[in-house]
């Protein structure tokens with residue numbers, strides 16, 4: 001059974017979507033929760049966690065700012081205690097353009113949030129985990145890390161970069177009781193995804209053999225497992241959670257064969 005009683009978990013980007021679902025799930029498993037986000041709506045998630053009987057706090061922090069992250073982590077540790085679990089979830093998908101027209105500003109901002117953000121959090125938190133001999137780090141990458149995403153070079157590159165970071169954290173910290181793994185979600189029914197134009201949404205769902213988008217709670221359950229004692233020997237890996245979408249060529253191929 002997943003039991004996180006007594007653990008303190010820091011989740012970035014917890015105002016909505018996967019971060020909020022993860023805060024609920026880890027709190028239900030017994031963890032106290034800290035959220036770092038630039039959206040003050042995260043205060044609502046904090047209230048929801050407190051209603052579950054857990055301690056919770058929110059720091060308005062831009063994860064791309066190394067100094068601000070260090071300050072926020074110090075405040076969280078003063079308020080709740082040493083951080084045992086880090087979920088690097090905050091990320092943006094706003095930079096949509098062909099490479100020839102992608103601006104330097106948009107490219108750098110995406111690198112800053114999606115890749116330097118997790119690095120900043122790991123740099124601030126992992127050494128303490130190692131000193132205490134226990135820690136769990138989960139980096140939220142994307143299925144785009146493997147297959148790319150048309151007109152989203154920055155997104156795909158940062159999410160693939162996160163896999164390299166995950167592997168190196170494992171190499172450095174595995175001997176000190178710390179695990180670091182990455183999750184690669186496919187299409188998950190967060191607020192942003194459910195607001196997609198219907199035609200694009202339907203097209204995306206057609207590529208999922210399971211025939212639906214994933215539920216944020218389904219991703220959160222996987223994160224909770226990786227953060228638990230049960231997952232102590234899973235280290236340095238990236239796990240797809242996509243309803244089988246990565247196999248869609250096989251599915252489309254079989255359908256075509258049946259019709260012929």
Ligand code: NAP
Nearest residue numbers: 013015017018037038039062063089090091142185188190
């Ligand atoms: P979301 O709904 O956009 O939530 C992300 C949260 O992160 C928002 O509260 C956002 O604040 C915050 N954030 C953005 N920039 C930040 C910064 N610089 N510092 C701190 N917080 C920041 O995202 P989601 O759909 O739940 O996805 C969560 C993660 O899963 C992301 O890393 C995403 O790439 C990954 N993912 C999602 C899916 C999916 O289908 N949803 C699929 C694959 C991977 P603002 O509201 O101010 O932007």
